[in-house]
Amino acid sequence: MSEAATAIGAGATAAGLAPAISIRGVTQRFGAVGAAQGVLALDDISLDIAPGEFVCLLGPSGCGKSTLLNIIGGLFKPTSGEVTVAGKRVDGAPRPDEIAFVFQESTLFPWYTIIENFRIALKFQGVPKSERDDLAMDALKAVGMGGFARHYPTQLSVGMRQRVNMARGICVRTNILLMDEPFAALDEQSRMVLGEDLSTLLAKTGKTIVFVTHSLAEAVFLSDRIVVMTARPGRVKTIVNVNERHPRAPDFMLEPRFGEMRNELFALLRDEIRRAMALQRDADGGGA
Amino acid sequence: MSMIDAPREIIMGMPRARAVSLTRWAIILAAAAALEIYGRFFADPAFIRPVSAIVGAWFNPVMSDERIFWALSMAVFEIAVAYALSIVFGAAIGISIGVSNFARASFLPIVLLLYAIPQVTLMPLFILIFGLGAAGKIAFGFTHGIFPIIVNVVAGMRDINPLHRSAIASMGGARADLLRHVIAPNMAPAFFTGLRLSMTLTMLGVILAELYVSTGGIGYFTRLYAENFNPAPLFALIGTLALIAVLFNSLVRVAERRLTPGARAPAKLGLSGAKSK
Numbered sequence: 001m002s003e004a005a006t007a008i009g010a011g012a013t014a015a016g017l018a019p020a021i022s023i024r025g026v027t028q029r030f031g032a033v034g035a036a037q038g039v040l041a042l043d044d045i046s047l048d049i050a051p052g053e054f055v056c057l058l059g060p061s062g063c064g065k066s067t068l069l070n071i072i073g074g075l076f077k078p079t080s081g082e083v084t085v086a087g088k089r090v091d092g093a094p095r096p097d098e099i100a101f102v103f104q105e106s107t108l109f110p111w112y113t114i115i116e117n118f119r120i121a122l123k124f125q126g127v128p129k130s131e132r133d134d135l136a137m138d139a140l141k142a143v144g145m146g147g148f149a150r151h152y153p154t155q156l157s158v159g160m161r162q163r164v165n166m167a168r169g170i171c172v173r174t175n176i177l178l179m180d181e182p183f184a185a186l187d188e189q190s191r192m193v194l195g196e197d198l199s200t201l202l203a204k205t206g207k208t209i210v211f212v213t214h215s216l217a218e219a220v221f222l223s224d225r226i227v228v229m230t231a232r233p234g235r236v237k238t239i240v241n242v243n244e245r246h247p248r249a250p251d252f253m254l255e256p257r258f259g260e261m262r263n264e265l266f267a268l269l270r271d272e273i274r275r276a277m278a279l280q281r282d283a284d285g286g287g288a
Numbered sequence: 289m290s291m292i293d294a295p296r297e298i299i300m301g302m303p304r305a306r307a308v309s310l311t312r313w314a315i316i317l318a319a320a321a322a323l324e325i326y327g328r329f330f331a332d333p334a335f336i337r338p339v340s341a342i343v344g345a346w347f348n349p350v351m352s353d354e355r356i357f358w359a360l361s362m363a364v365f366e367i368a369v370a371y372a373l374s375i376v377f378g379a380a381i382g383i384s385i386g387v388s389n390f391a392r393a394s395f396l397p398i399v400l401l402l403y404a405i406p407q408v409t410l411m412p413l414f415i416l417i418f419g420l421g422a423a424g425k426i427a428f429g430f431t432h433g434i435f436p437i438i439v440n441v442v443a444g445m446r447d448i449n450p451l452h453r454s455a456i457a458s459m460g461g462a463r464a465d466l467l468r469h470v471i472a473p474n475m476a477p478a479f480f481t482g483l484r485l486s487m488t489l490t491m492l493g494v495i496l497a498e499l500y501v502s503t504g505g506i507g508y509f510t511r512l513y514a515e516n517f518n519p520a521p522l523f524a525l526i527g528t529l530a531l532i533a534v535l536f537n538s539l540v541r542v543a544e545r546r547l548t549p550g551a552r553a554p555a556k557l558g559l560s561g562a563k564s565k
Contacts, residue, residue: 073458096460107451111473111550120469124459152550172459 018087019048020176020208021072026081028067041067043233044081051175054202054209054246056219059229059237060269060276065212066180068234072210073099073178085176096124102169102179105162105186108153114140114164115149118171125172139171140164142201159190166194170201177202179211183218195221196250203246216262216269221253228268231276238268334517342527345520350528359506363498364532366422370429371490371536378434378486379479382441396442403435408496415501425497425505432493433486440482444475473549480544487540491533 026045031038041064049055057065071078072085077092084090086098100121108117118136127135140146143163153161162182169177183191195218202209213219219226226240242261244252252258299307320339327338337345350356385395411428418424452470461469498507506525513522 070454075454075457094458094460096458099458101455101458103451103454106449107455109452109455109469109473109550111476112469113550121459124461124465154550178458 019084020051020053020086021047021049021210022084023047023049023068023072024082024084026068026071026078026083028064028071029079040233042071042078043235045234045236046081047227047236049208049210051208052206054211054222054224056223056226057210057212057229058214058216058219058226058265058269059234060231060273061214062232062276062280063229063272064232064234065229069178069180069210069212073101096172096174097126098174099176099178100169100172100174102166102177102182104180104182104184105153105158105165108161108165108168110153113150113152114145114156117153117164118168121168121172125174127172135171139167142170143167143197158185159187159194162186162190162194163197166198166201170205170207174207176208176210179209181212181214184214191215191218192221192250192253196248198222200247216265217253219265220258220261221248226265228265229272231272232279237272240265240268333519335519337520337523341520342523346524346527350521350524355504356506356509356525359504359509360528360532362422363425363494363506363529366425366494366498367429367491367532367536369422370426370494371433371487373426373430374433374437374486374490375483377430378437378482379441381434382438382482383445385438386442386445392442392446396439399435399438399442403439407431407493411497411500414497420501420503424501425494428497429490429493433490436485436489437479437482440478440485441475444478444482445471447478448474476548480540480548483540483544484537487536488533491536495529 024046026042027040028042029038029040045068047055057068059065070076072083072090074083074090074092074094082089082091085095088095108114109120112120115133115136118139119132122132122135123129137146137149140149143166145160145164145167148156148160148164153164156164162185166182169179183194186194199222211219211222220242223242226242228237228240229235230237240261297304302310323336324339327333327336327341331337381399385391385399407428414424414428414431418427448470452474453466456466456470495506498505499510500507502508502511506529510522510525513519513525
């Protein structure tokens with residue numbers, strides 16, 4: 001992957017540095033080979049991600065973006081191929097010291113208050129008890145949610161919850177953050193504002209991010225590199241570079257090149273989306 | 289925003305909660321008054337007595353006769369033991385069944401089948417096996433009370449948000465952490481629903497057994513009064529049983545409200561009016 005060497009992440013010079021995440025020939029098959037219900041989800045994916053880089057995985061529904069993310073995070077083991085994080089092979093086992101996940105906002109445990117939700121994450125992280133509350137409060141204040149530590153998630157709006165959820169992922173001090181469509185449940189406007197906040201927050205931390213999304217604008221606004229994937233089986237179709245420094249301001253969205261890049265992405269994706277839909281239709285037709 | 293309480297309504301010139309409780313008492317008093325008038329002036333005293341006579345009979349003989357008091361205590365004891373057994377075994381069996389898809393698919397249909405059997409038909413068998421004493425009543429209460437707990441525990445373990453599972457795994461939590469931080473708290477509301485249903489059914493089981501075979505328990509006294517056309521103490525006795533039932537149910541409700549973690553106040557059936565947690 002020569003692109004990896006040329007991509008410049010926020011605050012990190014990729015050239016010459018060992019990749020933070022290295023994906024080599026990852027293939028994922030669900031069900032047995034040749035089985036009627038068997039599905040080839042990912043086909044021979046290889047990708048290097050530099051430290052401090054923000055990479056988006058973009059592709060039609062069902063192309064295996066989330067699967068790839070889960071494999072990087074060690075939530076399960078690929079059928080073949082390997083992922084290396086910080087020089088150590090991820091072998092289907094989570095690495096909470098290196099990698100944090102941010103899922104949709106409903107990941108917050110509804111039976112715990114916001115601060116308790118943070119405490120659990122920090123406890124698993126091995127943070128001493130005396131430091132947990134301070135770290136949590138710092139993170140909450142950073143996203144403007146300091147006043148809601150003792151609330152339960154259901155007492156907050158969806159946007160507020162996702163703010164908190166993001167802060168939880170960021171406050172555990174991992175170098176890598178994997179985000180699986182974190183804003184999917186949000187309306188367009190909240191998405192944009194949260195995306196902006198995320199860009200600001202991450203510029204300070206210098207974390208390496210892999211972000212799965214459906215939203216073209218989100219991908220362009222946030223990423224250093226956008227990995228466009230094909231319909232199933234998921235392959236890397238092409239990689240688009242976004243040369244814009246972090247933190248990014250909303251003005252970036254008004255620039256002509258923002259629109260051009262989005263259109264370019266859509267042109268790349270259109271055929272894949274149609275193929276994905278046809279696959280879906282066939283599957284439904286076959287099942288009926 | 290969802291966190292803000294609904295504005296307090298004013299009904300009949302007072303806050304909604306007070307209007308609701310006032311209405312509730314008015315209904316009870318009206319029913320009592322109607323029964324009093326009917327019992328005093330119209331009814332055959334062999335079948336219906338006025339409320340005042342029932343209250344009188346509650347003091348004497350129900351509360352003053354040592355044998356009746358003892359019978360009531362015995363019933364409470366039987367219910368308590370049957371209920372405790374239902375909870376312990378129900379939870380244990382429920383967790384064992386709910387822990388894997390395989391166990392659930394294999395065992396749950398059998399449990400549901402057993403649950404559906406009208407157990408009254410098996411009562412003679414219980415008497416034969418456990419005898420005429422407390423053991424039979426406890427056993428019958430237990431077989432009634434255990435099923436709703438099993439079924440609700442299994443249901444509670446089933447509905448787990450896959451994201452919560454992934455969250456625990458990705459944060460590096462072990463299986464025990466999943467149980468403690470996800471499965472148990474997630475199950476709590478269903479478990480308490482099971483506890484409440486079980487309470488009602490356990491009482492039903494014990495009292496059914498009491499009515500069927502009893503040599504000196506509450507079943508004996510209810511039959512004694514019914515067959516002697518002496519309805520005042522009969523109603524007083526039944527009322528006392530109802531009171532015990534309400535008491536047990538309130539206990540479970542308090543436990544439910546206290547112990548359900550998070551802002552997931554259990555269904556209140558409108559009992560606390562517009563007050564929201």
